[in-house]
Amino acid sequence: MIAHIFEERCDGCNSCVAACPTHVLDARTDGPPVIARIDQCQTCYMCELYCESDALYVDPDQMARPTITPQAILESGQLGRLRHDYGWDQPGDGHLSDFWRLGPLLREGAEIATRRYAAFKADRG
Template sequence: MIAHIFEDLCTGCNDCVSACPTHVLDASTDGGTPVIARLDQCQTCFMCELYCPTDAIFVGADQTGPESIDPEQVRASGLLGQMRRDHIWDAPDGDLAPLEEYWRLGPFLQEGARTAAERYARQHPPPAKEGA
């Protein structure tokens, strides 16, 4: 699950907000750091981390719920940006070869989004209408 957004690294570009298939993040109302608004919707797809151009997002791969992390320990660990480096997300000279397989994620992300939406609906049922 998304564990932390480093405000000092975030530029407020909102690429992470746009990339998240389950709408976990909300854009900041003041142009600053996005807000983790629906953590229970996170499916740990790493799209927010991959799309963050400044490596300001840390996703806890083994995290299954809200958990406290030590941001400075994460920063010192070298894990910030590791997903982007491992997948050569910022390939030099416009080389798209490392990204050729990412199109295959579409169906999995769509299934995850449906599952997350169903789970969210179960956990947050709409209020009953009066007189019904």
């Protein structure tokens, strides 16, 4: 679930309020958005993609309220990492040049499982 919005990084654009598909955030006139309905957060990370300031962090546990401290988030190096991994601001910049491999790699994984399972069954008699 969303853990923290860093006020010193937030430029108040409220893109996250608009982009959140489940209405977790409320805009404020005098500061960064507030986490108003955390029980509706599905931990989808979409707010991170839409935050150009890399000002917010989603904790990966969708079952429990986050306890991570802002200091630990900053030290983790994860703030903004996902958006940069996507190449979200540079579409067409080669970030999708390996995407075609998804299907072949998925099938290769399944074939590995099939071969291994045959051996597993033979081994167990």
